[in-house]
Amino acid sequence: MIGFEFFIDQSRCIGCQACVQACMECDTHRGRSMIHLEVIDRTVSTQTGPVVCMHCEDPVCASVCPADAIKQTEEGIVHSSMKSRCIGCSNCVLACPFGVPRYVASIDQMMKCDMCFDRTSVGKKPMCATVCPSQALYFGPRAEIERLRPEQPVNEFRFGRQIVKTKVNVMVRPETTVMDFDVVSFMSGASSGV
């Protein structure tokens, strides 16, 4: 879909896993979800974070692949490893700064999010962003999300001295506030005893 981009706002995520479940249902994924839902620390918070491939402009996973099995399309989509080339070495799994690729032993191949290439290439939105009930995963024009939301899209990340630019954007709040996640902090002193 021309002009449409992918935006992630982890702060909106409700941990429902609709993205995970829907990813399995994408025709070419055949029951395998390529999205990871990270539970940050359930003891502390219900905060979860959906992780899709960020589709780096200069993908590290592809650079480190000794078999040249990871290809990037003209549109900037970074694909799963090619079955005919992948040697299952997991270099990509270790190298990715976002922790996206997974080595799937049963098929001896690396699989990762391809931004529903089969759908986006025929004018549909990616499955996860279509179903996401909180729209933590959003697929649409940049101007539209900038108009709708107070958060700002960011697609440049610094890992030490390495700067990674990505096709996928992360929404960040313009102002950051301290957040507390312990119910006790919200309770009156009188009743906070057990």
Next chain:
Amino acid sequence: MAIPTLDETQFIDKFGPHLNYEPAGGWQEQEPDKLVKTHCCFCGVQCGIQLKVKDNKVIGFEPWEEFPVNHGMLCPKGIKRYLQNEHPDRLLSPLIRDRKGFRTATWDEALDRTVHAIKTIQERYGRDAFAILGGASMTNEKAYLIGKFARVALRTANVDYNGRLCMVSAGAANKMAFGIDRAANPWSDIPLAKAIILSGTNLGECFPILTDYVWRARDNGAKIIVIDPRMTPIARTADLFLPVKPGRDSALANGILHVMIERGWIDEHFIDQHTEGFEQACKLVAKYSPEFTEAITGVPASSIVRAAEIWGPTATSMLLHARGVEHQVKGVENCLSYINLVLASGRIGKPGCGYGTITGQGNGQGGREHGQRCNQLPGARDIEDLDHRRFIADFWRISESDLPHTGLTACEIFDAIESGKIKGLLSISFNPLVSIPDANRTRAALEKLEFYGCIDFFLSESGRYADVVLAGSLQEEDEGTVTTGEGRCVRLRQSISPPGDARVDWEIIAELAGRLGASDYFSYGAAEDIFRELSAATKGGIADYSGMTYSKIEENMGVFWPCPSSDHPGTPRLFEDGRFLRENGRAKFHAYEYRPPSEDVDADYPVFFTSGRVVSQYLSGNQTRRIGALVDQYPEPLCEMHPLLAARVGVAQGDLVRVKTRRGELVVPVQIVKTIRPDTVFVPYHWPGRKSANLLTNRALDPISKIPEYKVCACRVERARSASAIARSLKR
């Protein structure tokens, strides 16, 4: 006698739940024959969805982005619902229980046996000794048919439904305050609100796609207030979180009203012109100062003041609540106390201004309008109102004197089975053994029945006790309509026909009616015939559907009732003219003093127990516990406990805890979380048997709505010995 002949293991081996992971035909690209635009079979939001159909099998789904409520959004349950199809547990023919378990039967045999039992019991013990229980996940057509079947064919007063376990407190409160039982606003008003109160609704898990509506409001600058003993996903980023102590909701609402009045944040003109009872409410809340309210609710006085500061002076607002406030013996009082906040603000009946309960079941709204409730006739009519009785009796061509009066509600029906007054039961889409509080009593009641017949598509844990099982239909196997939580009547489309010898539910009901000698009243050729009849039956009633047709509903992607004529567009927002549906046209404030729950904590049982849902399961789990990917997401019930309480109990993450109430006990793994009050534990309720949260809950009923108090009772928790510890002790 309804005593099971299969033990639990044999039952599970044969009838499941087994886990279905793959679509019919496996994971391969399959070109569907058609995409059917219909709706999810689960919660009251009724998301639009397209089902992929190939060779009379549902093989997957495709988002339906044009449907204006969810725009393609779905929760995990909606995504995986299609895996109920081609499921190994699917009932494919009628079953009759024998000494070895269940044997398949012909329809003639199963229906005759059922009718024989009904007649025998009614002749011996009276007509009301046979009860029927329906479900709020069923279509409007079926809900109407169950009510009519009970009154015209069975001629029993004892018909009720599992919506009695759901939102009836809100329904009764809405009737008392507004004269009409429907959410006052469409969901589309949520993003227009500048202040939102979400009280007792785990919205992110129970109505996931409404999260987007709330977030859009926040994008527009709205402040979100969440009231819940647990910091649920929607509470995590709320502007204000009020962790109310279980069972204290009416006090909290009174406290907020107190500050609103004190600060003058009330709409005197609206109160004067459009309401009554404000003075009594005013007098009542005078003593609910922030400090007084804090002492009852455990919410800091400053947070109560802050809630009033957000809610009081705002320009637009929505107040939404759900089971958290409704599932209490003062459920109606809680709802009315919250409605006071809406009425005092004057913000209702305008864009971005209003109120609603979020119904939990697929047809929670429509299921309570068409007469399957023990106190109600079609069109939300009152069964004790003589005019209403005459209208429906004439409509059905029976004598008014033959129309039964008010019967028992769902939980009372089980009480009556227990006491021997009710001897026979027919249920459809209802799994009482898992869903009714105090499950040990429910089990004993089922065993006591002289006859139990069950219509369902999967054999539930309750169905194990049935004498006759009639294989019915999944939602996608029948045509029909449901009415969503916002009052929008939408069309369900038949995607496939029932497999094997299973039949669509309404045909089974009509067939039973015929064999009971009432065939003249139940001759339908299609579900649409039933809809035509039910919409005509609602004419002139409060829930008026008489201007709706299937094609009108389809063309408009749903029509909001009231829709009293064919040229009427429907009514998305109520009370726009400032007129309420009570006799004098005014909305009513109610003044309810806070009263404690039926069972409060004490020295013996010092911890609050509460229950609710998780996002990947639905109600008693008869559908969702059979879908592999949903079960994997949350495989078994866990006991949520704050680290402070865990330290006192002496348990660490993953340990087993025994949760005990005066009614039963449960051993489950503990999940240590800071997202719950330290004086409260939570276990979700979707599981049967020894994992059933309803072994613990209290069957105390709200005096008006007869909803049971699921959301609060007293328990004690202790560390349970782990399996390995037990193994070690056995070795010694």
